[in-house]
Amino acid sequence: MQLSFEKVLKRETFRVVLDMQIYTSMVATFVAVFGLFASGEWKTLHGEMRGFAKGEVSYVMTVAWTAVVWQVCAVGVVGLIFMVSSLFSNVISTLSLAITPIASVIVFHDKMNGVKVISMLMAFWGFVSYIYQNHLDDVKARRIRSDTNNSSNDVGGPW
Incomplete structure (x- = not known):
């Protein structure tokens, strides 16, 4: 899309x-x-x-x-x-898949079974993995910018 x-x-x-x-x-x-x-x-x-x-x-x-x-x-x-992006949209959709069974238990008094628990845990795991990878990419980009700024400052010499 x-x-x-x-x-x-x-x-x-x-x-x-x-x-x-x-x-x-x-x-x-x-x-x-x-x-x-x-x-x-x-x-x-x-x-x-x-x-x-x-x-x-x-x-x-x-x-x-x-x-x-x-x-x-x-x-x-x-x-x-x-x-934003299709990846972020999929992550939010996956997170909503984890929240839906919780809402159905609270609102409709649905029963929570093992399949729902495992699917919720997998959805949360996917969301946390996305956030963690986003954090790692951000840290890497900051490090590269910092290294680039430091090396460009060193090129001009002492004056």
Whole structure:
């Protein structure tokens, strides 16, 4: 995606970010709706809605708000790619994968199992690794700048 910003679109505006999100979402929606109808699964949607424990209105609200939140998240991810880098965007997305199960335990009283714990630990490990590597790169860049400044000061001689 970052490559498409730099090489294909050659513009870096918020409008481009939104266009990229809108067009990819439209394609994904058409593919999903086509798959829903092609598989015949659309016939079971009403039964699924009636079988939802909290009722039909809660089912529709859950589906609608999930779609809205995912779009906001996707715009944020594309915005991070646009403003910072695709690597940083992936790191933030990975960190959110670790935070989501914690939020589901707190908000929805979901059960925490071993798979969730291991996936959270791996996500935190990835985030900490990124931060640590960023720190090491920063220290190295400072050292190189310092060495360059010191050697350029020595070239002129004592006067």
